[in-house]
Amino acid sequence: MTRSPLTTPQPGAAPPAVHPEAPPPGTGLRSHYNHCFGCGADQRHGLHLTARTPDGSTVEAEFTVGEAHQGAPMLAHGGVLAAAMDEVIGMSVYLFRKPYVTGRLETDYLLPVPVGTTLHLRAWCNGIAGRKAYLEAEGRIGAPGGPVAVRAAALFIEVNMEHFAEHGDLAAIAAEHDYEVNP
């Protein structure tokens, strides 16, 4: 992965520990929001990623490139692939049971991805330093051990729930989670 210093764990970054309330190994992850472009079942234009964690610290998901995802004829749009990487990385940081948002996302495109291809996505965390989480993901063609088509490195920043209340619609999130909107 070609990455900038901004997505490379800074000195002193600690390796992440599996959170005690992370889903047990082999468990599926629920969508964090039904209208999410990446994972929401009610978002009809979305990617509909469903993910699981094999070990409580990494996340795996599959994404089949459809006709709605084209950039060049019958080839995946790079921005759609970046969205898939952002989503699977977001799902992996969700294992830490804190709200994070993408601060920076870097993407390497190594192979063209034709419509009809299933990308096997995997994301993991390389380190945590304060509010910063350094994460990485890859998308492999056709099988978990297939050729790597996309790599991503990201810096996610921990926020509090007021972030979503101030800038978005916390009530819509709270309706699907245990968060109290006005504790």
Ligand SMILES: CCCCC/C=C\C/C=C\C/C=C\C/C=C\CCCC(=O)SCCNC(=O)CCNC(=O)[C@H](O)C(C)(C)COP(=O)(O)OP(=O)(O)OC[C@H]1O[C@@H](n2cnc3c(N)ncnc32)[C@H](O)[C@@H]1OP(=O)(O)O
């Ligand atoms: C997503 C909804 C979730 C709802 C919650 C419900 C469920 C549970 C939670 C998790 C969700 C689960 C799964 C999610 C899955 C996928 C979703 C994909 C994720 C996204 O798609 S999310 C949307 C796109 N995302 C944004 O909409 C962010 C817009 N942005 C901001 O809201 C601010 O910009 C913010 C908050 C990032 C920082 O603002 P701030 O004021 O809090 O903090 P500040 O600026 O001081 O930065 C602190 C330290 O981070 C460094 N830093 C910051 N930004 C950097 C950058 N870009 N590059 C390099 N370093 C950066 C600074 O340099 C400083 O470093 P230092 O401490 O060393 O000085």
